[in-house]
Amino acid sequence: MAEPATLKLEFRLAPSSGEPNSEVLDDLVKLIRQAVATAPPDSSRIEADGEFRPPEGEDERSLRGLESRIKHRIEQATGASQKLIEQRETLTHQPDGAATLATESARAAEAVVAAVQRARIRGMVVTTPSVEGH
Amino acid sequence: MITIQTIRAAIAAADPYSEMDRVVRAELTAGRLVKDVFEDIRPHVQDVLDTPSLSEDGEEAFLGTLDALAGFCRADQVYRNPPVLPTEDEIGQRPRWAQLAFTARCARRVLPLFTRLEDLVPAEKRDVVLKTLSLAEGAARMGDKSLLGKLSTQTTEVWLDLHGRAKHAVQCVFSAAYMAKYGLNAKGRKETVFHGLAAASEALMGNNAPIRRDFDLLARLVSAYGWTDDTPVPPEVFGPLWPEGKPAGWWPDDPESPKRNDFALETVSSERVTDAMIEDEVVNLFLAMNRFHIARTGQSLTVEDFQPYLAALVPAGV
Numbered sequence: 001m002a003e004p005a006t007l008k009l010e011f012r013l014a015p016s017s018g019e020p021n022s023e024v025l026d027d028l029v030k031l032i033r034q035a036v037a038t039a040p041p042d043s044s045r046i047e048a049d050g051e052f053r054p055p056e057g058e059d060e061r062s063l064r065g066l067e068s069r070i071k072h073r074i075e076q077a078t079g080a081s082q083k084l085i086e087q088r089e090t091l092t093h094q095p096d097g098a099a100t101l102a103t104e105s106a107r108a109a110e111a112v113v114a115a116v117q118r119a120r121i122r123g124m125v126v127t128t129p130s131v132e133g134h
Numbered sequence: 135m136i137t138i139q140t141i142r143a144a145i146a147a148a149d150p151y152s153e154m155d156r157v158v159r160a161e162l163t164a165g166r167l168v169k170d171v172f173e174d175i176r177p178h179v180q181d182v183l184d185t186p187s188l189s190e191d192g193e194e195a196f197l198g199t200l201d202a203l204a205g206f207c208r209a210d211q212v213y214r215n216p217p218v219l220p221t222e223d224e225i226g227q228r229p230r231w232a233q234l235a236f237t238a239r240c241a242r243r244v245l246p247l248f249t250r251l252e253d254l255v256p257a258e259k260r261d262v263v264l265k266t267l268s269l270a271e272g273a274a275r276m277g278d279k280s281l282l283g284k285l286s287t288q289t290t291e292v293w294l295d296l297h298g299r300a301k302h303a304v305q306c307v308f309s310a311a312y313m314a315k316y317g318l319n320a321k322g323r324k325e326t327v328f329h330g331l332a333a334a335s336e337a338l339m340g341n342n343a344p345i346r347r348d349f350d351l352l353a354r355l356v357s358a359y360g361w362t363d364d365t366p367v368p369p370e371v372f373g374p375l376w377p378e379g380k381p382a383g384w385w386p387d388d389p390e391s392p393k394r395n396d397f398a399l400e401t402v403s404s405e406r407v408t409d410a411m412i413e414d415e416v417v418n419l420f421l422a423m424n425r426f427h428i429a430r431t432g433q434s435l436t437v438e439d440f441q442p443y444l445a446a447l448v449p450a451g452v
Binding site: 013105 | 371374394395401404406415418422425428441
């Protein structure tokens, strides 16, 4: 029997700087859809089609707290991001850098699928709404 | 072929981990599949463990190698098949809709070799090929034989006018259409699928790595979830065509496809999921996507427009 959904979070992801790479963003969307399509059949049964409303009062304060904790932890990860960016920059100047980057990208892609499916197993369903014909 | 003597020599080496890895990789480099290497080693497990003077590291290296061959380890440590085309026997072991979805995936991968010829191929012929491929994908997605009657095998007429890699690309589409339209018996199916992926391989000039990767993914799913001839297989199971980035010189996406500056995500959770769990999972998901985005573009991601919603039936203050 499906569990009723109680909380929905909506957010957007965008490059923090520079020109957006539409193909890579689209690949991320496809990875999330792949994770949904290949998730273990019984990994999560959540009834997510119901109506949702914006939180009010104490609920709103509590959920804003959740939002700020998530944002804080993501900001803390900025240092790690910078290290990854620098490592990539170094790789691009090495003779076999392109192959190494391709391998790293493929592994990172698998990690995205695993992250979506891990969340699902723990009871949180992740989806990408269809937007502008995608 | 890996013998017991080879294994014993490897696990007695100064660095048994590297030596066992070298033995396995030599077999894979020679074109053998992971499952065949595993089957070489598996019968020797007891003999190896009974080896006098077997060190702790030697035992761990041996058992760790078996785990990595069987897939019981971290994803980045699993041994992968070499980039060889799947054989007809391997194809024949997969269910019907999985075979069709795989053939359509091969065709979708090489399609730009055909569609870029917009000045050479009349629009109506291009439409035949594109519609055929979409119908083949749709039939596999729905597991619906009734869609198959609409499939056209007129792609033959298109490829007759073509040469080289573009011709192979359309031949791959034709294989998907032919297999889907005529159903075929098991032998006919695997032969047709093999022709299709061989055409895709020609179109990719022998770069078989993505074809093998798609097939191995499909094989894992079939095995893990017990997919049968009745299980529909949507194209989404394969994910993006080039997660590692497109090959050098490959064509950009369809210029008519909408451009993304960002994308939206939704998470939905039930009452049993605590705030701490939601926080962990959202951050974990972000970090994974951020790593992918950096690997591909050199730019990090940021979160915008965070909006929480409660189920309408949850009373306020609960």
